[in-house]
Amino acid sequence: MFGELLGINNLLENSWFWFGHQGWEYLDLGRFWQILLAIGLVFWLFLLFRSILPAMKSKKDSEITSLFLYAAIAIPLFYLPAFFFNGSTHYSVVDTWRFWIIHLWVEGFFELFVTVMVAIIFYKLGIIRQITALRVVYLDAILYLSGGIVGTAHHWYWIGHSNASIALGAIFSAMEVVPLTLLTLDAWDFIKLSNSDCETCGKKVSVPHKWTFYFLMAVGFWNFVGAGVFGFLINMPIISYFEVGTILTPNHGHAAMMGVFGMLALALAIFAFRQVLNDKAWESIEKYIRVSFWGLNLGLVLMVISNLFPVGVLQLLDVINNGYWHARSPEFLNQNIIRTLEWARLPGDMVFIVIGCLPLVIASLKSYMLLIRQKAN
Ligand code: HEM
Ligand SMILES: [Fe+2]
Known part of the structure; x- marks a missing residue:
């Protein structure tokens, strides 16, 4: 990131491509760091x-x-x-x-x-x-x-x-x-x-991994809404021609990326927590995970409906009525309605961070400490 900062400020001269910012969204890392990333993979x-x-x-x-x-x-x-x-x-x-x-x-x-x-x-x-x-x-x-x-x-x-x-x-x-x-x-x-009943044993299954399944359900939900519906919405060439680069892209990107791969990463993390902790230790962190599950999902829903989707639709209408250049200009972005919708995003972001991320950080730290204590006993 330091390299990117220097590169953007033109302080790296000819080595910008190697150590600075390559200039491409998602592939912004300088080539040298990118090679390290590949070695890491x-x-x-x-x-x-x-x-x-x-x-x-x-x-x-x-x-x-x-x-x-x-x-x-x-x-x-x-x-x-x-x-x-x-x-x-x-x-x-x-x-x-x-x-x-x-x-x-x-x-x-x-x-x-x-x-x-x-x-x-x-x-x-x-x-x-x-x-x-x-x-x-x-x-x-x-x-x-x-x-x-x-x-x-x-x-x-x-x-x-x-x-x-x-x-x-x-x-x-x-x-x-x-x-x-x-x-x-x-x-x-x-x-x-x-x-x-489970397929192999024919008996009722008790589900110690309930919260892993809940996060996997969230993956299924966001796969459908974020990737399926919002991705499909901008997928036809004629729509993409007008839409590309408007807020409808991050509307889909947020819902699909956090919704699917974010929730999945958490499902796997929680699977690991549950797997290494005994029942008693798990009881003391389960409540944090429950709160976090609802905070993350509700926060993401709020971000989408209070800001990303409505601003995206208004911007697309502006592309059609006034042209692409206008829809990305300050004349469009500084209108009262767009500014208000930007502020409307605040509650969703706060729910996501405070009720979603924070309890999860606490749960991770607690799991780690409980695990150490468990091992010591
Ligand atoms: C979990 C699955 C998916 C994830 C994580 C995902 C993520 C993303 C992200 C982050 C972008 C933004 C790229 C950029 O900024 O240029 C994007 C763009 C796009 N996605 Fe997806 N996507 C998923 C599935 C889908 C599906 C299923 C479709 C369509 C059927 C789709 C259609 C599109 C289209 C058309 C764009 C380009 C939009 C534009 O540049 O205006 N995506 N996707
Ligand atoms: Fe794609």
Whole structure:
């Protein structure tokens, strides 16, 4: 970040590309730091590989474990296109590779990784059979990757690609909504799971991982609303032509990014907390997690409905009535209604931070301390 600061202020002269800000949204890190990031990702893969190696050797679990490894390899592998350009490459070429990473991470390989991860958790908890877990993984892999890979072209509509990109991008990315809807149905199953019999044991399941499932349900909800509905809303080429770069983009970005991958990261963190703590220790942090769950979700809902969505719609109307240049100018942004809606975002942000993030930080620190105490006993 220090490098970015220096780079933006033109203090790095010719080494801005290597140590400063590359000038690209999401790929802003200087190339040197980016190489370190890539090395870090490979190291992460090595750590994963090292811990799942014993499971890969076991005959029973080798297929599902290998799938997990392939899904993990895809993440650093598909980061490589971030190196396919330099400081003077043409805009169209850079933006092609840039979205190859941004889009394929969030709409392809992360989704796949998530599915495998959740399938494994369910299998390991004894809730589903191995064959069910494998079927879900294969089906989702086919659905995500067939829609998601060609669907990358929905970011290439207006960057200098041919008409084929527009046609293929529009059709295939529209298909991405299918697996997202299936995931939402999964979320519905999590709800039923809390008071049903399990597939393998036929008995009532007690759910020690209730809050993990709640966060997974939130993933399903935001997948549908944030990615499915708000993503689809701006997905058609004719809409994208007027909308691109307006607040409707962050409206979708916030709901999909925090909603899906933020909530997922928390589901996994809480899974880990519950797994390492005994029942008594867990009782003392569960309340923080309950509050945090509602704070985060309510905060995100408020951000979207009180600010991002309405400002996005007003801005889109302004593009249509007065032109793109006007909708991004101070004349538009300084109007009373837009200013008021900016302030209207404050309550949502506060709920998110104070009721959502803060209890979670407390829960994490408490878990750590309880774990140390547990070990000492
Ligand atoms: C969990 C899944 C998803 C995540 C995390 C996600 C995230 C994002 C983010 C952060 C952006 C902003 C990129 C930028 O600033 O240039 C974006 C743009 C976009 N997303 Fe998604 N997205 C997801 C799924 C989808 C789906 C399923 C669709 C459509 C069916 C979609 C359609 C789009 C479109 C068309 C844009 C470009 C909007 C523009 O530049 O105006 N996204 N997405
Ligand atoms: Fe995309």
